[in-house]
Amino acid sequence: xxxxxxxxxxxxxxxxxxxxxxxxxxxxxxxxxxxxxxxxxxxxxxxxxxxxxxxxxxxxxxxxxxxxxxxxxxxxxxxxxxxxxxxxxxxxxxxxxxxxxxxxxxxxxxxxxxxxxxxxxxxxxxxxxxxxxxxxxxxxxxxxxxxxxxxxxxxxxxxxxxxxxxxxxxxxxxxxxxxxxxxxxxxxxxxxxxxxxxxxxxxxxxxxxxxxxxxxxxxxxxxxxxxxxxxxxxxxxxxxxxxxxxxxxxxxxxxxxxxxxxxxxxxxxxxxxxxxxxxxxxxxxxxxxxxxxxxxxxxxxxxxxxxxxxxxxxxxxxxxxxxxxxxxxxxxxxxxxxxxxxxxxxxxxxxxxxxxxxxxxxxxxxxxxxxxxxxxxxxxxxxxxxxxxxxxxxxxxxxxxxxxxxxxxxxxxxxxxxxxxxxxxxxxxxxxxxxxxxxxxxxxxxxxxxxxxxxxxxxxxxxxxxxxxxxxxxxxxxxxxxxxxxxxxxxxxxxxxxxxxxxxxxxxxxxxxxxxxxxxxxxxxxxxxxxxxxxxxxxxxxxxxxxxxxxxxxxxxxxxxxxxxxxxxxxxxxxxxxxxxxxxxxxxxxxxxxxxxxxxxxxxxxxxxxxxxxxxxxxxxxxxxxxxxxxxxxxxxxxxxxxxxxxxxxxxxxxx
Amino acid sequence: xxxxxxxxxxxxxxxxxxxxxxxxxxxxxxxxxxxxxxxxxxxxxxxxxxxxxxxxxxxxxxxxxxxxxxxxxxxxxxxxxxxxxxxxxxxxxxxxxxxxxxxxxxxxxxxxxxxxxxxxxxxxxxxxxxxxxxx
Numbered sequence: 001x002x003x004x005x006x007x008x009x010x011x012x013x014x015x016x017x018x019x020x021x022x023x024x025x026x027x028x029x030x031x032x033x034x035x036x037x038x039x040x041x042x043x044x045x046x047x048x049x050x051x052x053x054x055x056x057x058x059x060x061x062x063x064x065x066x067x068x069x070x071x072x073x074x075x076x077x078x079x080x081x082x083x084x085x086x087x088x089x090x091x092x093x094x095x096x097x098x099x100x101x102x103x104x105x106x107x108x109x110x111x112x113x114x115x116x117x118x119x120x121x122x123x124x125x126x127x128x129x130x131x132x133x134x135x136x137x138x139x140x141x142x143x144x145x146x147x148x149x150x151x152x153x154x155x156x157x158x159x160x161x162x163x164x165x166x167x168x169x170x171x172x173x174x175x176x177x178x179x180x181x182x183x184x185x186x187x188x189x190x191x192x193x194x195x196x197x198x199x200x201x202x203x204x205x206x207x208x209x210x211x212x213x214x215x216x217x218x219x220x221x222x223x224x225x226x227x228x229x230x231x232x233x234x235x236x237x238x239x240x241x242x243x244x245x246x247x248x249x250x251x252x253x254x255x256x257x258x259x260x261x262x263x264x265x266x267x268x269x270x271x272x273x274x275x276x277x278x279x280x281x282x283x284x285x286x287x288x289x290x291x292x293x294x295x296x297x298x299x300x301x302x303x304x305x306x307x308x309x310x311x312x313x314x315x316x317x318x319x320x321x322x323x324x325x326x327x328x329x330x331x332x333x334x335x336x337x338x339x340x341x342x343x344x345x346x347x348x349x350x351x352x353x354x355x356x357x358x359x360x361x362x363x364x365x366x367x368x369x370x371x372x373x374x375x376x377x378x379x380x381x382x383x384x385x386x387x388x389x390x391x392x393x394x395x396x397x398x399x400x401x402x403x404x405x406x407x408x409x410x411x412x413x414x415x416x417x418x419x420x421x422x423x424x425x426x427x428x429x430x431x432x433x434x435x436x437x438x439x440x441x442x443x444x445x446x447x448x449x450x451x452x453x454x455x456x457x458x459x460x461x462x463x464x465x466x467x468x469x470x471x472x473x474x475x476x477x478x479x480x481x482x483x484x485x486x487x488x489x490x491x492x493x494x495x496x497x498x499x500x501x502x503x504x505x506x507x508x509x510x511x512x513x514x515x516x517x518x519x520x521x522x523x524x525x526x527x528x529x530x531x532x533x534x535x536x537x538x539x540x541x542x543x544x545x546x547x548x549x550x551x552x553x554x555x556x557x558x559x560x561x562x563x564x565x566x567x568x569x570x571x572x573x574x575x576x577x578x579x580x581x582x583x584x585x586x587x588x589x590x591x592x593x594x595x596x597x598x599x600x601x602x603x604x605x606x607x608x609x610x611x612x613x614x615x616x617x618x619x620x621x622x623x624x625x626x627x628x629x630x631x632x633x634x635x636x637x638x639x640x641x642x643x644x645x646x647x648x649x650x651x652x653x654x655x656x
Numbered sequence: 657x658x659x660x661x662x663x664x665x666x667x668x669x670x671x672x673x674x675x676x677x678x679x680x681x682x683x684x685x686x687x688x689x690x691x692x693x694x695x696x697x698x699x700x701x702x703x704x705x706x707x708x709x710x711x712x713x714x715x716x717x718x719x720x721x722x723x724x725x726x727x728x729x730x731x732x733x734x735x736x737x738x739x740x741x742x743x744x745x746x747x748x749x750x751x752x753x754x755x756x757x758x759x760x761x762x763x764x765x766x767x768x769x770x771x772x773x774x775x776x777x778x779x780x781x782x783x784x785x786x787x788x789x790x791x
Contacts, residue, residue, distance in 0.1 A: 307741065307743065310740070311711065311740040311741055312740075313740075314740035314760075314761050314762065315667055315670065315740050315761060317761070317762050318670055318740065318761035318762035318763070319667065319669045319670045319673060320762075321762040322670060322673030322674065322677070322762070322765070323669075323673050325765050326673055326676055326677060326680075329680075329765075331676055331677070331680045332676070350762065351762070354762055374744075389764065389767075390764075
């Protein structure tokens with residue numbers, strides 16, 4: 001579309017759409033109109049011809065004609081009557097014959113006063129008044145107009161002649177009748193044509209001029225419309241084709257302009273709508289951002305509050321524990337055995353409360369997605385031993401024997417020491433709680449495929465299979481979100497399964513009524529393949545299919561090991577499902593699970609704490625592995641390792 | 657001469673328990689219930705080690721630690737944080753402020769004593785009486 005068409009000259013009058021209706025306009029019928037013109041012309045011509053004929057046939061015309069054509073004959077007859085008018089004179093007859101032979105004269109007679117023929121000449125047969133002395137017919141000689149017409153249509157002309165005017169010359173005119181009428185008719189028709197032409201031509205000319213003007217006007221209007229300027233309405237009146245054309249043009253221009261106005265209005269309303277939507281979107285975005293900020297504030301406030309509450313709990317707990325311990329140690333004077341035992345109970349309860357606070361704190365952090373993991377290489381022995389002092393005290397209080405069986409040849413594991421330690425403590429405390437007095441609780445570790453399994457074996461009442469299944473179901477549920485604790489297990493077991501999940505492990509329960517229970521959890525061995533497989537197996541428990549991104553970082557020349565920086569980065573930002581895989585050789589594999597987009601990945605890697613944006617960009621060229629609905633951790637880990645081995649920046653640094 | 661330990665904690669009950677424990681172990685323990693008092697006492701007599709809480713009424717333990725570290729005699733003195741705030745962030749901030757060790761409340765007395773022994777030498781054979789600041 002011509003763009004100018006939508007921007008007409010605002011000064012130009014725009015005819016309203018209703019000014020002209022093409023539909024109500026009569027359709028021009030050229031044939032009928034031409035016929036009408038022809039009839040008018042014909043009528044004019046016939047009228048003029050008739051008028052001409054009447055004029056030609058009128059008495060004065062006859063008179064005039066006779067006067068003009070027979071003047072000489074009359075003159076001659078006058079002379080004749082004067083001097084030769086005597087019937088005996090042969091010359092007179094010859095003269096009269098001469099007169100009768102003159103053009104237009106058929107016969108000539110001279111009558112005397114008595115009305116008798118004195119002389120006659122010319123076509124005497126017609127006269128029926130042959131010879132002198134005859135009496136001409138009465139119609140010929142009766143008084144009255146000097147010119148008269150005979151019953152057969154011939155005309156006679158009577159003229160008094162002679163000295164006394166008693167003689168009359170009668171001339172029979174030869175030019176009366178059909179030939180003369182035809183001549184007159186032809187003249188009349190010719191005159192009609194000429195007259196009609198004379199009348200119709202100026203009219204035609206005027207009409208043509210008007211039409212040309214209309215044409216010019218129409219042409220101007222079309223040119224304006226062509227240039228996109230609204231033309232003035234073409235003022236063509238009348239009923240000719242140009243008027244119709246003008247009406248049609250006005251209607252067309254009006255339609256075009258109306259369509260143009262509608263288009264403009266639609267355009268502007270569209271723009272307005274787009275603006276409105278953009279504004280709405282912006283507001284929604286703002287509100288979302290605001291809500292996000294608010295939510296983050298609320299979360300952080302809640303976490304701060306939780307921390308404060310935990311702090312307020314811990315301080316009096318510490319006082320209780322300290323004084324109980326002081327008294328038990330005899331620092332405040334000697335105590336009896338029973339007093340010492342009771343003080344032990346106080347300490348034990350206080351420690352339980354302390355652990356509960358830890359669980360509570362971790363639970364709230366986990367719910368807020370703010371529980372960071374610090375997985376590193378550890379030995380299982382170190383891990384179990386770190387919990388042992390606490391556990392021994394607990395076992396002593398519960399009157400339960402505590403034993404551990406940790407082989408020396410176990411592979412090192414990848415674990416968050418604090419969390420793994422808490423798992424062990426929770427499971428053992430739980431076992432002690434359900435164990436009868438004088439029974440044994442065993443903590444054993446065994447090497448399994450991809451890692452180490454640590455089991456806590458008790459000889460308590462055990463559980464029915466249905467209870468085990470239900471408990472196990474709860475563990476599975478907790479992999480995606482923290483639910484309330486199982487009845488009888490408190491918050492401890494619930495958080496325990498979360499902590500296992502964060503350590504890329506799996507928790508299982510075996511139990512038999514009357515024989516006791518075995519709670520086991522695994523930790524991945526500290527090698528890439530094992531860690532990856534454990535990690536992928538954990539990811540697989542997520543409800544949605546997901547994608548993971550993996551990249552290997554290498555220490556920049558002369559720079560810090562990326563591991564150090566990544567650890568900070570991971571601690572601050574990472575979710576439990578993400579994995580940092582330190583390999584100890586100056587490289588580090590980073591795996592981000594869930595549904596991070598490429599941008600988020602880069603943003604996260606470009607976060608403060610990493611070398612610089614450029615390094616993060618170039619080093620963090622991620623290997624992306626899509627996980628479909630059904631996938632096998634073995635296959636995917638092999639694929640991932642192969643991809644990492646193939647990646648140019650990590651070539652040869654990763655075992656496929 | 658027994659080793660002197662400055663215990664900075666606004667909870668007098670806990671401070672008393674720690675002082676008792678330290679005295680029993682043969683240390684000369686001095687108490688300060690706020691950051692300002694801690695800095696003053698450390699200026700009066702340079703301690704062999706400091707046990708420092710984080711939440712104090714006038715300033716936080718990190719600031720106290722930085723102040724103490726700014727005093728030349730205390731540049732290498734062991735400063736052990738003992739706090740109910742035990743998050744990773746707290747531990748990191750304590751390390752950045754110049755803390756030597758970090759214990760979370762409630763802590764195991766044997767562990768604390770073992771650490772002190774390791775940091776500032778053997779405990780005295782004779783238990784010393786704890787000294788409390790005038791109320």
